Amino acid sequence: MCPVSSVDSPRSNNCLPRIVTAVLLFFLSGGGVARAQPTPMSTGSGVRRIEVPPESAPASIEVSISSGLSSTILFDSELAREGVVLEGRERFSLLDIGQTTIRLIPSEGISSGDRFRLTVRFRDEAAPGSATFLLVAHPAKADPLLEVYRRKRGVETYREEAREARAEAQRCREENERLRAERSAPQGLAGLISSGLPGTGGVEGSSDLLKTLSRSPSNALLVRVAFSYRSARRVAVEVGLHCPKDMPPWRANGAMLRGKSGEELNVVQVWQDTPAPSQEYIRVVVEAEATPDAARGPFTLKLWEADGPRTITLGNVIFP
CATH class of the missing domain: 2.60.40 (Immunoglobulin-like)
Known part of the structure; x- marks a missing residue:
């Protein structure tokens, strides 16, 4: 089993929060103007x-x-x-x-x-x-x-x-205000995990998820380690992935955490070590919002890359 800290890289540029922007278009009209397209x-x-x-x-x-x-x-x-x-x-x-x-x-x-x-x-x-x-x-x-x-x-x-x-x-305004406030502080739960500091700052670590995880047979990479964490308002999943040398580099572009009844957690950031041509071990941390009484059932984690079909699906993810 590969150690969780076997890959260490700067996180100043990789842990920036993903700022969600929304374009809202609506109008109120009593007229019947025809549109040229849907x-x-x-x-x-x-x-x-x-x-x-x-x-x-x-x-x-x-x-x-x-x-x-x-x-x-x-x-x-x-x-x-x-x-x-x-x-x-x-x-x-x-x-x-x-x-x-x-x-x-x-x-x-x-x-x-x-x-x-x-x-x-x-x-x-x-x-x-x-x-x-x-x-x-x-x-x-x-x-x-x-x-x-x-x-x-x-x-x-x-x-x-x-x-x-x-x-x-x-x-969206409240989310942007929260993200701006976080930029002057360590980058949330994912920042602590990527720094190798779980167990501090009110972070609770779980037992090794590999004992209970279910894996999709179509997964692009092998899962070597998996841990889950919880803080006062966040949960996170850390996975260590094996990428063979003969495989093109893989970078996580997005993530989804879906509960058994179909509810989805709000993923606030996906952090990954910078991939290198010779790198066979990749760390990915997915952080999501969750109140202390939420996210208590099994979840499915899905990761996907930006411009390719390779995905990773892990079931029965349990948070502390």
């Missing part, structure tokens, strides 16, 4: 709302999907079920076509970046008669609910979006 509207509740114009051949609507996660598309018009066509249908474990809904779950065989075209036709004769979706595979995240409107929306839906946008803007 207009996506994201909300703080995880619901996306799309308006498709009455003109023919609207642009494809991009939807994020992920292995094992459910995505539902809700329409304001009845579907012609026989007119629903999904490319690569055999690569989906579920395709459920309802009167006004489509629910799908990709199988474990899809890879990050895979694209599938979904075409739907509507039963009435109103325009547009069809809509096209481009399903794009992501390593860990999926759009849970997409609402598609062909007709003019009511004012109340715009008001709801405005309320959600204001709440999201306030959350």
Whole structure:
């Protein structure tokens, strides 16, 4: 087993917090101005709302999907079920076509970046008669609910979006203030772990997670060590990965911590030792927000790289 501190590197440039920026777009209008292409509207509740114009051949609507996660598309018009066509249908474990809904779950065989075209036709004769979706595979995240409107929306839906946008803007302001305050101090829980100082500053370490972890057979790298930690307001997972010399360098670009019931922790930073061509042992620390009474059940950790299909999935992650 490789020691946790077998790789030591400066962290001044690697532990900077990931500042999340949000672009909020909403409007309140009583008019019925036609749009030239589908207009996506994201909300703080995880619901996306799309308006498709009455003109023919609207642009494809991009939807994020992920292995094992459910995505539902809700329409304001009845579907012609026989007119629903999904490319690569055999690569989906579920395709459920309802009167006004489509629910799908990709199988474990899809890879990050895979694209599938979904075409739907509507039963009435109103325009547009069809809509096209481009399903794009992501390593860990999926759009849970997409609402598609062909007709003019009511004012109340715009008001709801405005309320959600204001709440999201306030959350982002609070998050940015917290991140700015942290920049003048050691970089949180991940900073202590990367410095080899667990057990200080109110950090509680767990037993070796390798005894209980479950590993996906499609993992890109071997897991050599794994530990979990908890502080007053944060949790963290540290993993040591083996990268063979003949394998291209691997760098973690993002991470997800999902609970048994589907809830996700807010990941605030992903830290990794700077990879070198001769480096076979990589340390990665994932830090997330969690109150003392939260994150008490088993979690699944998923790591992915920036521009490649190689992912790492570890199940049964337990925090102290």
